[in-house]
Amino acid sequence: MKSVSPRALLLGALLLGPSASMLALADDHIDVIDQATQVEMTPDQALQRLVEGNARFVAGNSTDRDLIAEQKATAGGQYPFAVVLSCLDSRSAPEIVFDQGVGDLFVGRVAGNVVDTNLLGSFEFATAAAGSKLIVVMGHTACGAVKGACDGVEVGNLTALLDEIEPAIDAVNTPTGTDRSSANIEFVNRVVETNVEMQVNELLRRSDVVRGLVEEGKVKVVGAVHDLSTGEVRFL
Numbered sequence: 001m002k003s004v005s006p007r008a009l010l011l012g013a014l015l016l017g018p019s020a021s022m023l024a025l026a027d028d029h030i031d032v033i034d035q036a037t038q039v040e041m042t043p044d045q046a047l048q049r050l051v052e053g054n055a056r057f058v059a060g061n062s063t064d065r066d067l068i069a070e071q072k073a074t075a076g077g078q079y080p081f082a083v084v085l086s087c088l089d090s091r092s093a094p095e096i097v098f099d100q101g102v103g104d105l106f107v108g109r110v111a112g113n114v115v116d117t118n119l120l121g122s123f124e125f126a127t128a129a130a131g132s133k134l135i136v137v138m139g140h141t142a143c144g145a146v147k148g149a150c151d152g153v154e155v156g157n158l159t160a161l162l163d164e165i166e167p168a169i170d171a172v173n174t175p176t177g178t179d180r181s182s183a184n185i186e187f188v189n190r191v192v193e194t195n196v197e198m199q200v201n202e203l204l205r206r207s208d209v210v211r212g213l214v215e216e217g218k219v220k221v222v223g224a225v226h227d228l229s230t231g232e233v234r235f236l
């Protein structure tokens with residue numbers, strides 16, 4: 001079991017700032033997450049919130065938000081209930097696909113949604129210091145980064161990034177003669193899902209802090225795949 005260092009808590013306090021008084025000033029109808037709501041929320045409730053938000057998005061019933069009012073209402077502090085690691089892809093923005101507003105989610109984005117030291121540090125801040133209850137690693141169908149990795153694309157710094165997806169490609173077994181290039185979208189999507197599963201494992205393996213919170217039941221880490229053609233997010 002890992003405990004959060006006083007330094008981490010101090011960092012969290014400095015970054016979050018005192019906010020109860022600020023939130024008290026917020027309009028009653030502005031639905032922003034306050035500290036009590038975040039503290040009382042379980043990891044399963046956080047997941048349910050995302051499931052319901054995605055259902056609203058898919059149904060075309062996304063919340064009609066006063067974003068600038070949410071911005072002002074959260075200026076004194078933030079209590080995001082979940083963290084989402086998603087792809088750089090312009091069509092897979094977590095706040096939109098989960099119908100969340102200002103202050104609801106921490107979001108980390110990188111092509112191919114692969115974890116690295118900086119992202120792990122960010123997620124440790126988001127959970128251990130800032131109190132988020134859920135980490136979602138979200139890939140998406142027809143991912144360009146996964147396609148590039150399948151095709152062995154080598155361009156500048158992208159080469160090293162795509163190498164991170166290589167283990168997922170190797171882990172997907174196919175019958176001899178199967179097309180394993182980006183032309184085979186079914187294969188690409190299998191790699192997408194496998195990559196998500198591997199990144200979840202990688203996150204838990206490399207972050208003692210997050211793993212400790214998971215073992216204590218304070219945080220959950222789940223994988224998901226966002227279908228670009230329907231908007232639906234399928235949790236794994």
Ligand SMILES: [Zn+2]
Binds near residue numbers: 111140144
């Ligand atoms: Zn992508």
